[in-house]
Amino acid sequence: MSASSQELCTITFESAEVGLAILDPDACIVMWNGWLAKRSGIPAEDALGKRLEDLFPDLEGSRLQRMVLSTLRHGTTGVLRPAFGSSPLPLTVSRMAARGFERIQQSVAIKPLDVDPRHCLLQVFDVTSMIHREQLLRDQAKRLQRSNEELKELAYVVSHDLRAPLRTVQQFAGFLVEDCDGRLSEESLSHLDRITHRIRRMDQLIVDLLEYSKVGFDGGEQEPVDLTALVSDIVESLAASIDEAQGRVEVDELPVVIGDPVRLTQLFQNLISNALKFQADDSPVVQVSCTKQEDRYEIRVADNGIGINPAHQDRIFGVFKRLHAESEYEGTGIGLAVCMKIALLHGGPLEVESEPGKGSTFIFTLAAAPQAT
Numbered sequence: 001m002s003a004s005s006q007e008l009c010t011i012t013f014e015s016a017e018v019g020l021a022i023l024d025p026d027a028c029i030v031m032w033n034g035w036l037a038k039r040s041g042i043p044a045e046d047a048l049g050k051r052l053e054d055l056f057p058d059l060e061g062s063r064l065q066r067m068v069l070s071t072l073r074h075g076t077t078g079v080l081r082p083a084f085g086s087s088p089l090p091l092t093v094s095r096m097a098a099r100g101f102e103r104i105q106q107s108v109a110i111k112p113l114d115v116d117p118r119h120c121l122l123q124v125f126d127v128t129s130m131i132h133r134e135q136l137l138r139d140q141a142k143r144l145q146r147s148n149e150e151l152k153e154l155a156y157v158v159s160h161d162l163r164a165p166l167r168t169v170q171q172f173a174g175f176l177v178e179d180c181d182g183r184l185s186e187e188s189l190s191h192l193d194r195i196t197h198r199i200r201r202m203d204q205l206i207v208d209l210l211e212y213s214k215v216g217f218d219g220g221e222q223e224p225v226d227l228t229a230l231v232s233d234i235v236e237s238l239a240a241s242i243d244e245a246q247g248r249v250e251v252d253e254l255p256v257v258i259g260d261p262v263r264l265t266q267l268f269q270n271l272i273s274n275a276l277k278f279q280a281d282d283s284p285v286v287q288v289s290c291t292k293q294e295d296r297y298e299i300r301v302a303d304n305g306i307g308i309n310p311a312h313q314d315r316i317f318g319v320f321k322r323l324h325a326e327s328e329y330e331g332t333g334i335g336l337a338v339c340m341k342i343a344l345l346h347g348g349p350l351e352v353e354s355e356p357g358k359g360s361t362f363i364f365t366l367a368a369a370p371q372a373t
């Protein structure tokens with residue numbers, strides 16, 4: 001025999017995985033489900049006919065009590081959610097946890113009963129895990145903020161306190177050359193020359209490291225960026241080195257994307273400069289192209305240069321990782337590490353496809369700007 005709808009309602013009410021209670025117009029409990037009975041330790045027979053304050057004296061004068069009264073008198077609805085760090089709402093409800101019973105964090109919703117608006121339905125939800133998770137996220141965010149501040153401080157120390165003594169050494173090496181004019185041997189002069197060269201290199205490494213550490217900290221405002229204009233400015237600024245190498249840069253029509261214009265300039269500038277730099281004897285040809293992929297664009301910067309051995313293709317994105325001696329191709333090895341950070345900040349990694357002697361293609365994606373209507 002199938003259950004009547006009345007029986008189905010009662011079973012559903014009883015076995016619901018949330019606390020359900022119905023209060024009559026005098027705020028007395030007329031229904032009290034199994035969840036509430038189990039969590040509060042108050043069986044239905046002890047709860048029925050009582051007011052909530054009789055069962056939970058802390059409710060007297062509380063916001064929850066005012067909410068219940070307002071629903072019964074004026075038919076209002078309300079939701080009460082525990083504030084962060086606050087003690088649980090004054091409904092004493094607990095659950096079995098690993099270390100015995102623990103008081104749960106509840107969210108309470110109250111509204112007039114659809115079938116009889118003079119009564120009200122009280123729903124109690126266990127939001128303990130959600131509150132714990134939110135608390136964890138807040139703690140993590142605080143820790144991240146602290147470590148970001150420490151990193152910023154470190155960057156400041158690096159730029160000021162490490163570069164200053166380098167400049168002094170550089171200055172004294174210069175004084176030595178001037179003071180001992182004609183008295184230093186060829187060999188000593190060559191040593192001094194090497195000292196100043198290494199100092200300049202170290203200074204450049206510090207500047208680059210600083211730049212790398214800054215990506216992601218400063219500004220970072222994302223806005224519509226017209227890539228055609230941005231790339232053509234870069235090509236113009238590189239005109240001298242393009243001419244010198246007797247190369248050319250071919251640029252497809254590029255879209256408007258969402259990004260940080262300063263960082264995107266840095267990204268394209270690094271990739272195009274590398275494409276012009278890592279060449280054998282051939283005249284460099286660099287191609288910047290793009291294809292639409294749903295709501296993003298895939299951008300490719302391809303060259304006809306020396307290419308990269310697949311075995312080293314992961315390494316090149318590391319900080320100060322280079323595949324060539326400085327005497328072969330100048331640089332510090334920070335460019336692609338910065339590019340990777342910028343690409344990730346814009347929603348995806350920077351990847352490379354390359355074979356030795358057959359050129360390289362660097363690939364990343366950018367979000368399409370919403371179409372203007």
Ligand code: ADP
Pocket residue numbers: 270274275278303305306307308316317321322323324330331332333334335336337360
């Ligand atoms: P840098 O240009 O200062 O050496 P990058 O971080 O820009 O530093 O590049 C790291 C290494 O990746 C380079 O030293 C080079 O070996 C390799 N590389 C980068 N771009 C190209 C390219 N277009 N073609 C061939 N090799 C490249």
